[in-house]
Amino acid sequence: AQTVTQSQPEMSVQEAETVTLSCTYDTSxxxxxxxxxxxxxxxxxxxxxxxxxxxxxxxTENRFSVNFQKAAxxxxxxxxxxxLGDAAMYFCAYRSNNNNDMRFGAGTRLxxxx
Amino acid sequence: DTAVSQxxxxxxxxxxxDKSIKCEQNLGHDTxxxxxxxxxxxxxxxxxxxxxxxxxxxxxPNRFSPKSPDKAHLNLHINSLELGxxxxxxxxxxxxxxxEQYFGPGTRLxxx
Numbered sequence: 471a472q473t474v475t476q477s478q479p480e481m482s483v484q485e486a487e488t489v490t491l492s493c494t495y496d497t498s499x500x501x502x503x504x505x506x507x508x509x510x511x512x513x514x515x516x517x518x519x520x521x522x523x524x525x526x527x528x529x530t531e532n533r534f535s536v537n538f539q540k541a542a543x544x545x546x547x548x549x550x551x552x553x554l555g556d557a558a559m560y561f562c563a564y565r566s567n568n569n570n571d572m573r574f575g576a577g578t579r580l581x582x583x584x
Numbered sequence: 585d586t587a588v589s590q591x592x593x594x595x596x597x598x599x600x601x602d603k604s605i606k607c608e609q610n611l612g613h614d615t616x617x618x619x620x621x622x623x624x625x626x627x628x629x630x631x632x633x634x635x636x637x638x639x640x641x642x643x644x645p646n647r648f649s650p651k652s653p654d655k656a657h658l659n660l661h662i663n664s665l666e667l668g669x670x671x672x673x674x675x676x677x678x679x680x681x682x683x684e685q686y687f688g689p690g691t692r693l694x695x696x
Contacts, residue, residue, distance in 0.1 A: 503684070507687075509625075512689075513672065513692075514687065514689055515674060515687035515690075516687075517686070520684050561627060565684075571629075572617075572685065574626070574628075576624070576625070576626055577626070577627075
């Protein structure tokens with residue numbers, strides 16, 4: 471079974487600075503999807519960014535980008551120019567392309583300091 | 585125009601009761617899911633339906649029974665509630681099993 475590991479339970483960043491959240495996963499599959507979800511205090515789960523494993527190019531969405539290292543099975547999220555509204559729990563998720571199995575990491579709580 | 589909605593948002597009930605949580609999506613998606621998020625924020629998939637057919641049934645107690653009257657709805661019924669059932673339950677949907685999931689706002693269930 472695939473597992474997703476987020477080794478940083480908590481991270482903090484100064485407003486306007488850059489922070490990187492780590493995620494590693496374990497799989498024997500070659501085709502899959504990776505996601506980062508954000509969960510603010512409102513509890514809503516919000517998709518931040520997605521990456522298809524067959525794509526070598528790292529996904530980017532405005533201030534959010536990923537560093538996808540397929541061989542290392544690493545999928546980190548970089549948040550540039552951090553804003554107060556970025557404070558939330560961030561979940562890394564893996565979804566198999568062979569079935570409907572989606573696995574989440576334990577989450578990283580990000581604090582943004584003004 | 586909420587995409588994925590859940591009712592109720594909060595549910596407080598006593599042990600032994602039976603309760604239901606409703607989920608509706610207006611995105612036209614084929615696949616819907618139920619997740620449980622425990623007090624440590626760990627998200628675990630419980631069920632998944634694709635076109636009204638159950639395609640994942642993780643090892644959850646059979647006190648939990650999903651019901652999908654149509655493609656836009658996936659309700660979760662829980663019998664004989666236990667203290668350990670206290671958690672936030674999320675409904676989600678996706679266009680198919682091959683796309684990202686869109687989550688509802690969650691239902692915080694508290695069993696006393």
